[in-house]
Amino acid sequence: MTKIMITLFLSLLLSPAMAAGAALGKPETKLNPANLQLASVSAMVVDADSGEVLYQKYADIVKPIASLTKVMTAMVVLDSKQSLREVIRFSQADRKAINNYFSRIRVDSELPRGEVLRVALMSSENLAAASLGRNYPGGMTAFVAKMNAKAKALGMKNSHFVDSSGLSHHNVSTAADMAKLIAAAAKYPVISEYSTTATHTANFRRPSYLLAYVNTNQLVRYKRWDVGMSKTGYLNEAGRCLVMKAEVDGKSLLFVMLDSFGKTSPIGDAGRIKRWLASGKSGNVASSAQLYQKQKVAEYLAERTTASIR
Numbered sequence: 495m496t497k498i499m500i501t502l503f504l505s506l507l508l509s510p511a512m513a514a515g516a517a518l519g520k521p522e523t524k525l526n527p528a529n530l531q532l533a534s535v536s537a538m539v540v541d542a543d544s545g546e547v548l549y550q551k552y553a554d555i556v557k558p559i560a561s562l563t564k565v566m567t568a569m570v571v572l573d574s575k576q577s578l579r580e581v582i583r584f585s586q587a588d589r590k591a592i593n594n595y596f597s598r599i600r601v602d603s604e605l606p607r608g609e610v611l612r613v614a615l616m617s618s619e620n621l622a623a624a625s626l627g628r629n630y631p632g633g634m635t636a637f638v639a640k641m642n643a644k645a646k647a648l649g650m651k652n653s654h655f656v657d658s659s660g661l662s663h664h665n666v667s668t669a670a671d672m673a674k675l676i677a678a679a680a681k682y683p684v685i686s687e688y689s690t691t692a693t694h695t696a697n698f699r700r701p702s703y704l705l706a707y708v709n710t711n712q713l714v715r716y717k718r719w720d721v722g723m724s725k726t727g728y729l730n731e732a733g734r735c736l737v738m739k740a741e742v743d744g745k746s747l748l749f750v751m752l753d754s755f756g757k758t759s760p761i762g763d764a765g766r767i768k769r770w771l772a773s774g775k776s777g778n779v780a781s782s783a784q785l786y787q788k789q790k791v792a793e794y795l796a797e798r799t800t801a802s803i804r
Contacts, residue, residue, distance in 0.1 A: 525549075530770040532763045533783035535733065535753035535790045538669040539767055542677060542739060542746040549767070553669040555794055556652050557752050560727030561618045562672065562735050563660030565679045565689075568615055570640045570658075571607070571626050572682055578608030581699075588624040591634065592661055597621035598705055603698045612688040613696055617707035618726060620659040627658030634658065648674050663731035669750045672737055676748050680723040680739040689724045690714045711736065713761060722746070726760070733790075736760035742768055755786035 527549055536557060539549040581604045589601060599605075599621045607626070614622040630637040634657070641655040653667035653675075667675070679685045692715045694707045710726040713719045720741040727735035733753035740747055749767065751760045759779075766776035 525770065525774060527551075529774055530766065530776045531779050532751070532766060532776075533754045533756065533759035533779045533787070534751040534763050535787050536669040536750075537752065537763065538673045538748075538750040539771075540673045540677070540748040540750075542680070542748050548747070548771070550669065552791070553750075554652065556666050556668055558663040558729055558732035559660065559665055559667045559672065559752065560729040560732040560735055561620075561623075561660040562667070562675075562725050562727040562737055563655060563658070563665045564614050564618065564623050565675055565685070565725050565737070566641050566644060566655060567623050567626055567658045568611055568685050568688070569679055569682065570637060570644060571611060571630070572684055573640075573644070574630060576607060576630070578606065578611065578684075580607050581605065582607050582610060582625055582629045583700075584621060584625050585628070588621050588628055591624040591628065591657065592620045592659055595620050595661060600698070600701070600703070602700065603703070604700050605696060605698050608684075609696050611684070612691060612694060613705075613707050615685065615689040615725065616691045616694060616709045618710050619707070620661055623659040624657075645671075645675075648678055650674055660727060661729070663729055669752055672750045672752070673748050676723060676725075676737045676739055676750070680748075686723045686739075690721050711738065711761075713738070713740075713764060719764075734760050736764065738764070740764075742771055747771075753790060755783040756780070759783060
């Protein structure tokens with residue numbers, strides 16, 4: 495592919511109208527996708543009831559999804575029918591599974607499975623997610639196999655999982671696949687409740703101690719947002735990510751925002767989507783976020799070009 499062709503293709507990729515126009519099919523509609531500016535590299539907005547795609551942007555780019563992985567973890571745990579009251583112990587093996595990543599949970603302490611699941615979803619506790627996988631029948635190997643089987647069953651053709659926490663950048667998906675995931679996850683009352691818990695204090699035992707947790711998605715604490723299911727994610731390789739189901743003007747919508755620049759960028763994108771749905775315009779994003787997107791799309795294009803040459 496020549497340099498000129500790459501430049502032309504890149505300019506097209508960076509056009510929200512191209513990325514999202516097919517979602518609506520009516521260029522003259524009030525909801526012109528060209529008027530929605532987002533900081534996220536990949537995004538999708540879907541009507542949860544009808545399945546209509548209201549907006550999509552580079553929705554088929556395969557990307558690391560970080561702790562969004564924990565949504566799949568929760569579904570596999572709940573599908574297994576393991577008791578949420580059963581007490582599980584956090585082990586050194588769990589610490590090893592997350593490469594000794596920071597956690598306030600003490601090794602050898604215990605907590606009921608339901609509480610472990612709650613803090614994994616609401617506060618993205620990595621050791622909790624690792625423990626859920628290890629305490630699955632057959633251990634982590636069987637658990638990851640179930641994650642991938644579940645993805646296949648949901649039609650997530652471009653997704654793959656290697657651990658239960660999302661700390662590995664080899665957990666990958668697309669915005670289109672993540673929309674399928676959250677649509678399915680939102681049907682689990684436990685996931686809806688736990689993932690939108692604003693604050694929670696977990697009561698550990700052996701030894702006995704308390705840990706206070708706060709939801710990583712601040713929108714669940716905002717009265718102007720009616721969030722029914724939520725999960726955030728972050729890795730250097732994945733950027734800032736947010737998926738959620740929320741009621742907007744009487745409609746139940748699925749939001750997917752992947753690889754955003756800046757800690758609060760996904761929150762800002764959610765607000766921009768909401769404004770666009772109401773008025774047809776979203777407002778602008780910071781120049782630093784625009785530059786970040788250009789770099790990420792250029793990297794994707796270069797990788798795809800290299801793959802096609804091979």
